[in-house]
Amino acid sequence: MIYNVLVPLSQDVGFLNVFRYITFRSVWALLTALIISILFGPAMIRWLQRVKFGQHIREDGPKHQAKQGTPTMGGIMIIFSVVISTILWADLTNHYVWLTLLVFAGFGAIGFADDYIMVVKKRNKGLSAKTKFFFQCAVATIAIALLIQEPAYSTQLSVPFFKNFNPDLGWFYLPFAMVVMVGASNAVNLTDGLDGLAIGPMVVAMACFAIFIYVTGNAKLADYLDMHSIQGMGEVTVFCGAMVGAGLGFLWFNAHPAQVFMGDVGSLSLGGALGFVAVLAKQELLLAIVGGVFVFETLSVILQVGYFKLTGGKRIFKMAPLHHHFELKGIPESKIIVRFWILSILMALMALSTLKLR
Ligand code: 57M
Numbered sequence: 001m002i003y004n005v006l007v008p009l010s011q012d013v014g015f016l017n018v019f020r021y022i023t024f025r026s027v028w029a030l031l032t033a034l035i036i037s038i039l040f041g042p043a044m045i046r047w048l049q050r051v052k053f054g055q056h057i058r059e060d061g062p063k064h065q066a067k068q069g070t071p072t073m074g075g076i077m078i079i080f081s082v083v084i085s086t087i088l089w090a091d092l093t094n095h096y097v098w099l100t101l102l103v104f105a106g107f108g109a110i111g112f113a114d115d116y117i118m119v120v121k122k123r124n125k126g127l128s129a130k131t132k133f134f135f136q137c138a139v140a141t142i143a144i145a146l147l148i149q150e151p152a153y154s155t156q157l158s159v160p161f162f163k164n165f166n167p168d169l170g171w172f173y174l175p176f177a178m179v180v181m182v183g184a185s186n187a188v189n190l191t192d193g194l195d196g197l198a199i200g201p202m203v204v205a206m207a208c209f210a211i212f213i214y215v216t217g218n219a220k221l222a223d224y225l226d227m228h229s230i231q232g233m234g235e236v237t238v239f240c241g242a243m244v245g246a247g248l249g250f251l252w253f254n255a256h257p258a259q260v261f262m263g264d265v266g267s268l269s270l271g272g273a274l275g276f277v278a279v280l281a282k283q284e285l286l287l288a289i290v291g292g293v294f295v296f297e298t299l300s301v302i303l304q305v306g307y308f309k310l311t312g313g314k315r316i317f318k319m320a321p322l323h324h325h326f327e328l329k330g331i332p333e334s335k336i337i338v339r340f341w342i343l344s345i346l347m348a349l350m351a352l353s354t355l356k357l358r
Helices: 002-011 014-020 022-050 075-089 095-120 129-147 170-191 199-216 219-224 233-254 263-280 292-311 322-328 333-353
Strands: none
Touching: 002 014, 002 075, 014 022, 022 075, 022 199, 022 233, 075 095, 075 233, 075 263, 095 129, 095 233, 095 263, 129 170, 129 263, 170 263, 170 292, 199 219, 199 233, 199 263, 199 333, 233 263, 292 322, 292 333, 322 333
């Protein structure tokens, strides 16, 4: 909004030119979202406590009973600060920015419904897995169908390490991108089981994708690095900046011992947005490296369930997802969390290094 109001005035007032720069506005989007989260966080937590949006803790897993009643649905705060900050700093005539906000809010609404049924209606389970999956697919399909109508967007795939192999998936791109988005959304949800475990790697992944998105929107840089170039895509860097800021602001309160959990409203929306940003940056496959922690957590569940069925009851891990396995081995929660963060930074650096390995 600031861009749309101030840049036209820059012909008369020279210094307003600075608002043209995506990098400048992305940094301010980050700071704005961070400040909103930290300023309003305590009031939000008090409100969640007052309306009794407290987490019920299961008794069949690692001992988390001390966390009983911790306010959940803190993801509302993340969505609020990202949306306000993006609207403030992005060019509001840019379609990609609106599509990203649509995905973020759409997945957030599914998570909200799930949390609401579970926490407020005090039912044991929220939305059924099938209903959740149906709505996730619906939001993803609408977003991708709109995206591939954009003349500058291509349905070609970029394959890490193979710069000359870019198969065009045509309409098959739609189910493919849907799997990326829905998969990312559920993977982040599975990871969100220890304080700061999901939001740490999320901040790292979003910072990494801020760079990829910026390069995709900059024809010269994209050409130099042999990446897809999509006019107008750079503006989504502002959204990524806001996500990093809101994520850090949430971590302020979610750091161990957590004062608030994000709930499905947070995990589903963050994961869906991460998947969509990977689609926008044309780095769908690289997401598996950038979001390596989320992938390992999901693989641990797939392996555990598969092995359990094949062997009629044997397990690979003490419990899946992977963080439960380490907890049950007696490793302190904060150590597991920080080690997963370190892993996520390493994976993001590896992904960034592929920029020159093409
Ligand atoms: C939700 N939710 C957390 C919080 C958070 C298929 C199966 C692997 C699914 C999986 C599952 O249900 N995962 C999705 C995980 C829960 O956190 C809430 O949920 C939101 C995210 N959706 O924001 O509101 C608990 O996690 C802890 N937590 C923190 N700090 C945080 O910042 O400590 C969360 C955020 C919270 C809190 O204790 O209550 C969760 O873990 O429930 N299911 C499982 O993970 C279950 N695993 C399992 O059954 N494994 C089996 C097979 C089927 C794979 C096996 O290995 O044999 C375990 N989950 C738990 N206890 N809690 C079972 C035991």
